[in-house]
Each structure stands twice: as C-alpha cells, then as structure tokens.
Amino acid sequence: MEPQVRIRRWPWVVIALSLAVAFTLSMISPADSVQGDLVRIMYVHVPSAWLAYTAFFVTFVGSVAYLVTKNLKWDRIAAASAEIGVYFTGLALSLGMIWAKPTWGVWWTWDARLTFTFIMFFVYLGYLALRRTTDDPIARASRSSVLGVLGAIQIPLVHFSVVWWRTLHQPPSLIKPDGPAIQDPLMLTALIIGVIAFTVVYVALMVKRIELIHLDERRLQIEQSIERPVAGEAVTAPELGAT
Amino acid sequence: MKRYWKFIVPAGVVVVVIAVLVVSLSSSLVYFNTPTELTEQGPTDARLRLGGQVVPGTVADTTTGVTFEVTDGRETVDVVYVGAPQQLFQEGIGVVVEGTWDGSLFHSDTMLVKHDETYSTDEGTYDPEHPFGDGSDQA
Numbered sequence A: 001m002e003p004q005v006r007i008r009r010w011p012w013v014v015i016a017l018s019l020a021v022a023f024t025l026s027m028i029s030p031a032d033s034v035q036g037d038l039v040r041i042m043y044v045h046v047p048s049a050w051l052a053y054t055a056f057f058v059t060f061v062g063s064v065a066y067l068v069t070k071n072l073k074w075d076r077i078a079a080a081s082a083e084i085g086v087y088f089t090g091l092a093l094s095l096g097m098i099w100a101k102p103t104w105g106v107w108w109t110w111d112a113r114l115t116f117t118f119i120m121f122f123v124y125l126g127y128l129a130l131r132r133t134t135d136d137p138i139a140r141a142s143r144s145s146v147l148g149v150l151g152a153i154q155i156p157l158v159h160f161s162v163v164w165w166r167t168l169h170q171p172p173s174l175i176k177p178d179g180p181a182i183q184d185p186l187m188l189t190a191l192i193i194g195v196i197a198f199t200v201v202y203v204a205l206m207v208k209r210i211e212l213i214h215l216d217e218r219r220l221q222i223e224q225s226i227e228r229p230v231a232g233e234a235v236t237a238p239e240l241g242a243t
Numbered sequence B: 001m002k003r004y005w006k007f008i009v010p011a012g013v014v015v016v017v018i019a020v021l022v023v024s025l026s027s028s029l030v031y032f033n034t035p036t037e038l039t040e041q042g043p044t045d046a047r048l049r050l051g052g053q054v055v056p057g058t059v060a061d062t063t064t065g066v067t068f069e070v071t072d073g074r075e076t077v078d079v080v081y082v083g084a085p086q087q088l089f090q091e092g093i094g095v096v097v098e099g100t101w102d103g104s105l106f107h108s109d110t111m112l113v114k115h116d117e118t119y120s121t122d123e124g125t126y127d128p129e130h131p132f133g134d135g136s137d138q139a
Helices: A010-028 A037-069 A072-103 A112-130 A137-151 A154-164 A185-225 B002-029 B035-041
Strands: B044-054 B065-071 B076-082 B094-101 B105-114
Touching: A010 A037, A010 A185, A037 A072, A037 A112, A037 A137, A037 A154, A037 A185, A072 A112, A072 A137, A072 A185, A112 A137, A112 A154, A137 B002, A154 B002, B035 B044, B035 B076, B044 B076, B044 B105, B076 B094
Parallel strands: B076 B105
Antiparallel strands: B044 B065, B044 B094, B065 B076, B094 B105
C-alpha cells in the first residue's frame, strides 16, 4: 500500500491573500486619462495572459521531460498546468472582449493577436480532450506529451503577433526595450504586483491540482484492488489426461 | 536512436507546415493599411482598412457622420465616415476605419478606435460623471 496523499491547506490561504492584495491595488490605482475606469480590466487581463503563457510553457517542459525520462511525474505536471492555462486563456479572452466593446467599439475582430489566442485556446482544450481518449496512463502520457510539445509553438506566435504584424491589439506595455509605457507609478505597481500575485496563485493551484491527480490515481488503485466475482470463475479447466 | 525519429519527423512536418502558413498568410495577418501605403497604391475597388491617428483640428460634423484626416506621420488621408463615431473617438486618437479608397477620399462606414500601449493620468483629472468628455469638445 502506498502512503496516504497529503492534503495541504496553505494553497487556499496563499491564493486568498494574493488575490486580496492584487484586487486592492487595482482598485486604488488611478483611472486612465482616455479609458477611465476601463483600465482596471488590464490588472486581470494582462496577468491572466501571462499565466496562460507560463502554464503552457510548463506543459511544454513537462511533456519534453516525460518523453525523455518516461516518468509519469512529468505528465502529471504537464496535465495540471494545461488545465490551469486553459482557464486563464479563457479569462484573458473574455475580459479582453469586455474591454474591447467600449474601447475599440467591437467585441471581437480577427486581428493576428486575437486569432492566434483563439486558436491556442482550442488547441489546449483539444489537449485536455485528448487526455480523455484513453484510461491507459502510459498511452495518455505519450499522446498528450506530443501535443504538449507541438502546442508550445503557439506561445511565441501569440506573444509576438503584435510585434510581427500590424494589429488592432496594442503591443506590450510592460516588457519593452525602452522601458514600460506606463508612467504612473501606482498603475505600474498595480500591474506588476498583479502579475506576481497571479504567478503565486498559479503555483498554489498547481500544488492542489497535482494533489487531486494523486488522489484520483489512489482511488483507481483501490477500486482495482477490490476483489470482485469474475464471470465463469466456478468453471474449472478440464484436466488433460497424461498420454 | 530509432524511437526519436518517430517524433522528429512529424514535428519537422508540423513546423514546416506552420512556417509555410504563416509566411503565405503574412499579408492577410496585417490588420490595416497606413495612409502612406494607400497613397502609393492608388484607388482600389476592394474593401480595406485604414489605420492611423486622427489629425487634431480636422474633425468636422456632417449630416450623416464625421469627416477627419488620418495620418501616419508621413502621409495624410481624408476620411468621410458615415455613422455614429465610437465612444472614445477624439482628435489625436488612433483609429482603424473600414471602407473604400477612391484615390482622394476614404469612404468608411465602420470605425474602430485603436488604443495604444500607453496608459497615463497626465491629461487632467478623470471625471467619473463625464467619462468620455463633457460633450462640448466632441466635434
């Protein structure tokens, strides 16, 4: 028998504290001179997009590590990370749309950044679906690792789409060669702390998600170890006479 | 070594396919044309997008919409826009207008406001009662 899975409580505390700090800063930071209060959407939108990149990159690392070592530990990391990444991609997409309607005038338009993000969202939804096509852990790990590696091509494509092509979406504000394009110190602090807080939330969610995978595997093990009557058990093979 | 080819060959194929797609789609991945490109290329029948900054002092109301000039810093194009301008439309802001180019005027019926990557609180204090200006400066 394997030891019991340890249930940790600290991730919930860490998540609550980080979100509280990020929320407070986004509310006390000043309104933008053009957009007004709409700018506050940025304090969730940008960290969400950052988390999506980070999560899918971790999925990539986990997938490569699995293909090299064949250790299922890496597959668990890749799977947990992809799930969190899909959630935050969806959050970034939805918040972006809510921001775009009053700012651009439309909910959606097919510019390069939006189109590539849309594709990335569905490719990783496909990754999660692919994981459900088999209950054999080895087959599941190898199949999804290949997609986890290939899918990562999209991360630079999404991020640099605003630099490589002319898009309606603005280029990055924070990571620029000549420094951030946000002058107000409180705005900049709110955004940077937001990114850090979301990263901490990601780590905490990963701990809980991997814990859940272990619990799930444990449940399966217990289920399989329970002895059940097998059809035809009463029938014994006829003995062959020695000839 | 043999089992690595199982991954390297399909991965190579996928990378090549993506590269070909991105290169061949590159022109349609460009969301809008600049005033310089429009002036160089001349009038076309095709519907296209024009992007640039609204030149301050050129915005004028018409009975059906607004007219203004759009610039990229080198060339300027006159835009005749039919319809209600977007909420954030103002002098000096970035816009992307959709329509046709007849060589001297850009006829548009669809307008998007392009927000740039800068955020500031510089221009006066923000008044929550009038988030998009007090109405008097909306030309």
